[in-house]
Protein backbone atom coordinates (compact mmCIF):
# COMPACT_ATOMS: atom_id res chain seq x y z
CA UNK A 502 0.00 0.00 0.00
CA UNK A 503 1.33 3.43 -0.88
CA UNK A 504 2.43 5.50 2.07
CA UNK A 505 0.15 8.55 2.36
CA UNK A 506 2.27 11.71 2.29
CA UNK A 507 2.31 13.44 5.67
CA UNK A 508 2.47 17.22 5.55
CA UNK A 509 3.45 17.96 9.12
CA UNK A 510 4.47 15.68 11.94
CA UNK A 511 5.38 16.00 15.61
CA UNK A 512 8.81 14.87 16.87
CA UNK A 513 8.61 11.42 18.48
CA UNK A 514 10.72 8.71 20.06
CA UNK A 515 13.15 7.39 17.46
CA UNK A 516 13.74 4.04 19.13
CA UNK A 517 11.85 1.00 17.84
CA UNK A 518 10.80 2.73 14.62
CA UNK A 519 11.30 1.78 10.97
CA UNK A 520 14.13 3.29 8.94
CA UNK A 521 11.68 5.21 6.80
CA UNK A 522 11.00 8.87 6.11
CA UNK A 523 8.18 10.06 8.39
CA UNK A 524 6.70 12.04 5.49
CA UNK A 525 6.82 9.84 2.40
CA UNK A 526 7.74 6.36 3.68
CA UNK A 527 10.89 6.06 1.52
CA UNK A 528 14.15 4.99 3.08
CA UNK A 529 15.32 7.24 5.91
CA UNK A 530 18.60 9.01 5.20
CA UNK A 531 18.62 11.67 7.89
CA UNK A 532 17.36 12.36 11.40
CA UNK A 533 16.56 15.74 12.87
CA UNK A 534 16.64 15.50 16.66
CA UNK A 535 15.30 17.87 19.31
CA UNK A 536 16.44 15.76 22.26
CA UNK A 537 18.42 12.58 22.63
CA UNK A 538 16.48 9.97 20.63
CA UNK A 539 13.50 12.29 20.01
CA UNK A 540 13.03 13.79 16.58
CA UNK A 541 11.89 13.17 13.02
CA UNK A 542 13.25 10.78 10.39
CA UNK A 543 13.36 11.90 6.79
CA UNK A 544 14.72 11.25 3.32
CA UNK A 545 16.95 13.90 1.70
CA UNK A 546 13.97 15.48 -0.01
CA UNK A 547 11.97 15.98 3.19
CA UNK A 548 14.78 16.99 5.55
CA UNK A 549 13.63 20.61 5.32
CA UNK A 550 10.17 19.57 6.53
CA UNK A 551 11.74 17.69 9.46
CA UNK A 552 13.71 20.79 10.43
CA UNK A 553 10.63 23.00 10.07
CA UNK A 554 8.44 20.69 12.17
CA UNK A 555 11.10 20.32 14.88
CA UNK A 556 11.43 24.13 14.98
CA UNK A 557 7.65 24.41 15.33
CA UNK A 558 7.80 21.98 18.24
CA UNK A 559 10.58 24.05 19.85
CA UNK A 560 8.52 27.22 19.38
CA UNK A 561 5.52 25.68 21.11
CA UNK A 562 7.66 24.41 23.99
CA UNK A 563 9.43 27.82 24.30
CA UNK A 564 12.90 26.70 23.36
CA UNK A 565 15.60 28.05 21.03
CA UNK A 566 18.77 26.14 20.25
CA UNK A 567 21.76 27.79 21.92
CA UNK A 568 23.71 27.12 18.70
CA UNK A 569 20.96 28.47 16.44
CA UNK A 570 22.33 30.29 13.38
CA UNK A 571 20.30 33.41 13.93
CA UNK A 572 21.98 36.83 14.07
CA UNK A 573 20.50 37.71 17.50
CA UNK A 574 21.46 34.36 19.02
CA UNK A 575 24.95 34.55 17.44
CA UNK A 576 25.40 38.00 18.96
CA UNK A 577 24.32 36.70 22.35
CA UNK A 578 26.82 33.82 22.20
CA UNK A 579 29.58 36.30 21.27
CA UNK A 580 28.74 38.51 24.25
CA UNK A 581 28.92 35.52 26.58
CA UNK A 582 32.29 34.18 25.42
CA UNK A 583 34.67 33.31 28.23
CA UNK A 584 33.77 33.24 31.90
CA UNK A 585 31.39 35.51 33.77
CA UNK A 586 29.69 35.77 37.12
CA UNK A 587 26.22 34.47 37.83
CA UNK A 588 23.79 35.43 40.56
CA UNK A 589 23.09 32.44 42.80
CA UNK A 590 19.73 31.99 44.51
CA UNK A 591 21.30 33.51 47.64
CA UNK A 592 21.77 36.75 45.63
CA UNK A 593 25.58 36.45 45.72
CA UNK A 594 27.53 36.79 42.47
CA UNK A 595 29.72 33.78 41.76
CA UNK A 596 32.61 33.86 39.25
CA UNK A 597 33.80 31.16 36.88
CA UNK A 598 30.62 30.42 34.95
CA UNK A 599 30.41 30.03 31.20
CA UNK A 600 27.94 28.98 28.53
CA UNK A 601 27.56 25.21 28.42
CA UNK A 602 29.14 23.50 25.46
CA UNK A 603 27.02 21.13 23.47
CA UNK A 604 27.98 17.50 23.88
CA UNK A 605 27.17 14.54 21.70
CA UNK A 606 23.88 13.56 23.29
CA UNK A 607 21.54 16.47 24.00
CA UNK A 608 21.14 19.81 22.25
CA UNK A 609 21.28 22.81 24.60
CA UNK A 610 18.46 25.32 24.74
CA UNK A 611 17.68 28.85 25.67
CA UNK A 612 14.31 28.13 27.25
CA UNK A 613 11.47 29.66 29.16
CA UNK A 614 11.35 28.24 32.68
CA UNK A 615 8.59 29.36 35.08
CA UNK A 616 7.88 32.41 32.90
CA UNK A 617 11.54 33.49 32.60
CA UNK A 618 13.81 33.09 29.58
CA UNK A 619 17.02 31.32 30.64
CA UNK A 620 20.23 30.08 29.06
CA UNK A 621 22.39 27.06 29.97
CA UNK A 622 25.55 27.72 31.99
CA UNK A 623 28.09 25.63 33.84
CA UNK A 624 31.24 25.84 35.91
CA UNK A 625 33.64 23.74 33.85
CA UNK A 626 35.14 20.65 35.50
CA UNK A 627 32.93 21.07 38.54
CA UNK A 628 29.87 19.43 37.04
CA UNK A 629 27.68 22.35 38.14
CA UNK A 630 25.03 23.48 35.66
CA UNK A 631 22.24 26.03 35.83
CA UNK A 632 19.69 27.66 33.55
CA UNK A 633 20.45 31.35 34.20
CA UNK A 634 17.78 33.99 33.75
CA UNK A 635 18.52 36.83 31.32
CA UNK A 636 16.92 39.14 33.85
CA UNK A 637 19.61 38.25 36.40
CA UNK A 638 22.46 39.40 34.15
CA UNK A 639 22.17 43.16 34.68
CA UNK A 640 25.61 43.15 36.32
CA UNK A 641 27.05 42.22 32.94
CA UNK A 642 24.57 43.07 30.18
CA UNK A 643 22.90 46.41 29.55
CA UNK A 644 19.21 46.52 30.39
CA UNK A 645 18.40 47.72 26.86
CA UNK A 646 20.20 44.70 25.44
CA UNK A 647 18.40 42.31 27.81
CA UNK A 648 15.07 43.87 26.82
CA UNK A 649 15.87 43.48 23.12
CA UNK A 650 16.90 39.81 23.32
CA UNK A 651 13.86 39.01 25.46
CA UNK A 652 11.74 40.70 22.83
CA UNK A 653 13.31 38.50 20.10
CA UNK A 654 12.69 35.34 22.17
CA UNK A 655 9.16 36.30 23.07
CA UNK A 656 8.24 37.03 19.42
CA UNK A 657 9.61 33.60 18.52
CA UNK A 658 12.78 32.81 16.57
CA UNK A 659 10.90 29.92 14.92
CA UNK A 660 7.57 31.71 14.39
CA UNK A 661 7.71 31.32 10.58
CA UNK A 662 8.25 27.55 10.87
CA UNK A 663 5.56 27.30 13.54
CA UNK A 664 3.00 28.91 11.23
CA UNK A 665 4.10 26.88 8.19
CA UNK A 666 4.03 23.61 10.13
CA UNK A 667 0.41 24.05 11.24
CA UNK A 668 -1.30 21.14 12.97
CA UNK A 669 1.20 18.33 13.45
CA UNK A 670 0.14 14.71 13.02
CA UNK A 671 1.17 12.24 15.68
CA UNK A 672 3.70 9.65 14.61
CA UNK A 673 2.02 6.28 14.05
CA UNK A 674 3.63 3.56 16.10
CA UNK A 675 4.75 0.36 14.34
CA UNK A 676 2.54 -2.66 15.21
CA UNK A 677 5.25 -4.17 17.38
CA UNK A 678 5.33 -1.18 19.74
CA UNK A 679 2.84 -1.03 22.58
CA UNK A 680 2.34 1.63 25.20
CA UNK A 681 1.95 0.44 28.78
CA UNK A 682 1.69 2.23 32.10
CA UNK A 683 4.55 1.67 34.53
CA UNK A 684 4.01 3.36 37.89
CA UNK A 685 1.58 5.73 36.19
CA UNK A 686 4.05 6.73 33.46
CA UNK A 687 3.47 5.81 29.79
CA UNK A 688 6.29 3.62 28.50
CA UNK A 689 6.78 2.24 24.98
CA UNK A 690 7.64 -1.46 24.82
CA UNK A 691 8.69 -3.84 22.06
CA UNK A 692 6.05 -6.57 21.70
CA UNK A 693 6.87 -8.83 18.70
CA UNK A 694 4.17 -11.40 19.58
CA UNK A 695 1.07 -9.26 19.31
CA UNK A 696 0.10 -9.73 15.65
CA UNK A 697 -3.35 -8.16 15.79
Ligand SMILES: [Zn+2]
Pocket residue numbers: 522523524525526527543544545546547
Ligand atom coordinates in the same frame (compact mmCIF):
# COMPACT_ATOMS: atom_id res chain seq x y z
ZN1 LIG B 1 10.56 11.61 2.34
